[in-house]
Amino acid sequence: MTGERDSKQIRVEVAYALPDQQVLLELEVKEGTTIQQAIECSGILGRIPGLELRKERVGVFGKLAQLDTVLRDGDRVEIYRPLVVDPKEAHRGRAQRSSRRVRRS
Numbered sequence: 001m002t003g004e005r006d007s008k009q010i011r012v013e014v015a016y017a018l019p020d021q022q023v024l025l026e027l028e029v030k031e032g033t034t035i036q037q038a039i040e041c042s043g044i045l046g047r048i049p050g051l052e053l054r055k056e057r058v059g060v061f062g063k064l065a066q067l068d069t070v071l072r073d074g075d076r077v078e079i080y081r082p083l084v085v086d087p088k089e090a091h092r093g094r095a096q097r098s099s100r101r102v103r104r105s
Contacts, residue, residue, distance in 0.1 A: 007031060010073035014042040016051070018081070023047065035060070035077050036067035044079070056080060 008031040016023045025042045033041075035058055045051055057080040059065050071077070 010071065010075075012038050012071050012074070013076040014039055014044055014079070015076055016044055016048060016079040016081075018048075029071070031073075033071050034067065035065060035069045035071060038071055038077050039067075039079065051079070053079075056082075 009028045010031050010033070011026065011028055012033070014023075014025045014027065023044060025044060027038065027042055029038055029041055036053065039045065039053060039058070045053060053067070057064060058067060059078050059080065060069065060071070060075050062078065
């Protein structure tokens with residue numbers, strides 16, 4: 001006899017970080033749950049104003065993934081905020097500031 005009750009449960013986390021706040025929600029979901037389903041089940045979309053699942057990039061443990069990716073026990077789903085500054089530009093700016101400090105010494 002198989003059915004909803006017989007399906008194995010797995011534990012996953014859904015994470016989202018703002019500059020001043022981190023949200024980390026632990027949940028139990030059915031085996032075979034996708035990233036999208038876990039995010040929707042977590043209730044995080046209702047907790048964070050302006051968070052739109054179709055616009056955000058997502059991943060599992062720092063690796064980009066698609067919303068239809070099936071999760072495994074222990075996975076941490078991460079919802080990524082858009083970058084405010086291009087990482088290459090940020091690095092270039094830090095390097096320039098650092099070189100100015102070295103010259104002044």
